[in-house]
Amino acid sequence: MGDDNYKGQQIDLNTKSFVIINKKKRVNYKISWQKSRRDNTAFSIDALKGGGQAAADTSCSNEDVEDIIDGLVNAKNEKEVKEFVTKANQILPTLADGLCKTDLLKEISYTRAPLDFPYGGRLSYNEVITLTVERLGLDEKLIDTRTYIFETPQRDRWLIHYGLTYAPNAISRFSKYYALADTNATNKYTIKKENKNGPKPWDNISATINFTYPFHGDSRDFDGGFTGGFGLSAGLEVSGHAGLSMIVGQNIILSSGIVMIQKHKLNGEYKEGDIVKTNLNFDALHTKVWVPELFFTIGYRFPSNFVAAKKANSEAKKTE
Incomplete structure (x- = not known):
């Protein structure tokens, strides 16, 4: 007054x-x-x-x-x-x-x-x-x-958050291959499958931007919501995902669902055991395909001001 x-x-x-x-x-x-x-x-x-x-x-x-x-x-x-x-x-x-x-x-x-x-x-x-x-x-x-x-x-009702998404090889599994040189012959290479020690768990992690629509319009300590987003892995594999989220407080969002992700598959020109005359590198042996996979995301929403x-x-x- x-x-x-x-x-x-x-x-x-x-x-x-x-x-x-x-x-x-x-x-x-x-x-x-x-x-x-x-x-x-x-x-x-x-x-x-x-x-x-x-x-x-x-x-x-x-x-x-x-x-x-x-x-x-x-x-x-x-x-x-x-x-x-x-x-x-x-x-x-x-x-x-x-x-x-x-x-x-x-x-x-x-x-x-x-x-x-x-x-x-x-x-x-x-x-x-x-x-x-x-x-x-x-x-x-x-x-x-x-x-x-x-x-x-x-x-806005939509929450934008950034996070890390893990997509394990649970649904769509593809092996990776390499060209093994024949030590007894010149220009002779055999296409071999990499052993299980090749890919690492962090190869399946992508940096993502996520968009979550909460179930409720008011502010709650715990809430659920629908989440969609896009990701990019260290191997430059693009992904798009959608699923459900648990919203903890105002900043932490945990999500899970189905992701459509790019994975490397053996090029259709080759099969395991083929003999080639050229030492083919990884990109020559593989092609990217879109496949479904599970995903798990932990995201963080930064305060605006x-x-x-x-x-x-x-x-x-x-x-x-």
């Missing part, structure tokens, strides 16, 4: 409470809440009584403190309350008299009122919360109504 240009702010998903500041005496405040996503029901709580208290009975003899306390008690509006609170905060560090400090802090406390936040648990992304404050006179007649809008961070999130969390602790 006290700032005519203030209309609201972005709040953190973990927001639990609000505080009205610069509250004026001899004015009652009645509030109601509204959240656009889950329901449109206005929540009301008891009026925040402005008081109508008499001027503070202070034993402080400091004229500046007395003037500020008198100003707070008899302020014409919230804007004046804000001005006197600012003056009080400026003079507090200079006060040596403990009684003056106590009196001033007590009067400042009357200008603040905590609000019970009616929405339990964690908020969701893309929510708009409306706080309506009715200013009532001591006769309970309406003076005016002020509306404040609070928005949670915006986020650390600075904005920290600032929103700080500002959410107070409401004007």
